[in-house]
Amino acid sequence: MSTAPDQGGTAASGPPGALLTVTGLQKYFPVTHGIILRRQVGAVQAVDGLDFTVTQGETLGLVGESGCGKTTTGRLLTRLLEPTSGRIVFGGRDISHLRPGQMRPLRRNIQMIFQDPYSSLNPRHTVGSIVGAPFRLQRVEPEQGIKRSVQELLELVGLSPEHYNRYPYEFSGGQRQRIGIARTLALRPKLIVADEPVSALDVSIQAQVINLLEDLQDELGLTYVLIAHDLSVVRHTADRVAVMYLGKIVELASSAQLYSRPRHPYTVALLSAVPSPDPGSRGRRTRTRLSGDVPSPLSPPPACRFHTRCWKAQEICRTTEPPLAELAPGHRAACHFPENT
């Protein structure tokens, strides 16, 4: 299949229906040396040139291994971090370099769900004050009062309104994650960035929270950016998936395309590494095993960043960086020798 011309994604205002458009997003963390005379000796290239859009009402999954920059991306989208360069356009407005004060009114539209339900809730506050905090911080007076709204939110996420005066320690991990979700939903955000929302939970509870997130999306028309390392969770929840490796998107496609016909060798290796809960398939599956570890983002390999671990790497992979090219409608991969063509 030939490389189709680049379309969408890079347009300044983004394609129609795009809630969030990201262009050339970069985040370098400086590495300094010395105590008094601090000089920069390098930079961790956590996120290095991301282009993607998120359409209203969809779920975009961001997958990758630790250190690939997925959490940094989430923090950039919510503007908890300032990008080194690149643009983030949310709802038609460039938010890439807004100051905290300018950002504050926008925060009600962009919210985050955190990974660890234990450390993301203040143990000294009651559930009522935790879930009601967004109203107070944003000085929003709901019609029926904060208490009533909080109780409605608790019901929405499957807790009981009587939990209003209880403390976080009285709840299990899954229930705490529900409290966190209720807080996220308080101001009816348009975009929710969920960073590993279920990875700290037990298997049976994971499924409850995944179902809850899906129900809330249908009910409230939410848009999610779901950051996760668990490929099966992402396949289940996301409409489109971006696979990241060392700060770059190596493949971006609809969930169905990506999982049935992965193009990038890294995606292939990632998928084949997931153990299948079927002992009968032990002999049948051909596995692609990557050797070694992910290189340091302090000095990533030149050109294609995956070439050090790739079994298809040729000379061109060490000299020329492959563009994230559209190999099939809606399916992009950054590889000189894609699979399944």
Next chain:
Amino acid sequence: MGSPAAREMLEVKELRIHFPTEDGLVRAVDGLSFSVDRGQTLGIVGESGSGKSVTSLGILGLHQGTRAQVSGEIWLDGENVVRAPAGRVRQLRGSKVAMIFQDPLSSLHPYYTVGNQIIEAYRIHNHVSKKAARAHAIEMLDRVGIPQAATRVDDYPHQFSGGMRQRAMIAMALSCDPELLIADEPTTALDVTVQAQILDLISDLQDEFGSAVIIITHDLGVVAELADDVLVMYAGKAVEYGSADEVFQHPGHPYTWGLLASMPRLDRDRQERLDPIAGTPPSLIQLPAGCAFHPRCAYAALNGGRSEREVPALRETAPRHLTACHLPLWERRRIRAESVTPPADDPGLVPGEGAR
């Protein structure tokens, strides 16, 4: 050493580990029996608080001298760890049974080099010179796939990546050639591609050393990949125990069904909704009467309240397959037949040539 009749490497009989607390007695493990043969792998699956890790600490004799009340028998190659004196247990630990912990960063000492930690463990059980122990440490690191082991042996744990630390832990555990290796969530802190490397390594080393392995995990995929036998635990008890093929092909306990249904799978067509288990795991201080799973079981009502009164015994329902459930077998087979969706033809994985 030991009774000649003991065929199994490890046999656990009616193990109970209880912790007295201010709020009441925590029954972390409550009447657990299983065995592992040499060269075999047992997978223990369960959610947090089901007693998996407490069991493994019990096998290592690490509850001795604590407030834990341990009863029952743990036969390790013909010796009962529960009754053995502390000094003897210390000898067994490391040489006969070794453990790989979940979090390699907090299990390795940050002040000592990786090599020194392996040397220390080796010299406790073997009377060899420091030089010989060092050579052995390098050999072990090389065995588990640490590149340039001869120089990396002098590195500190923080200089290793997560996967390398776990390899170092495995090298340390295997340095004294244990006959039983317990891996407690060995890959939970690792990325999938590294997890695959470590799981391959454990099974390769098992083939090489012929040791028995217990792998404790919450990930059914990991168990299916490695285990010959599977033990499913719930609230300190075994609810299902059998060969991996039997348990995964014909799971017989509603809790096992729930676990299988609640995980999204890559090897099946994408389901519209996941089928979670209702409710949350029970408190170990106030276990529900009767079958501990009955408040969360969708089928508990089918046997007229028996689940609420009687604790179900672990009974054989097929050769090498035991389940603890009051529901008649035919009824469970019927429910299972109605609810299972046939697997997709193509697992959706089209990997390229292996790059090992």
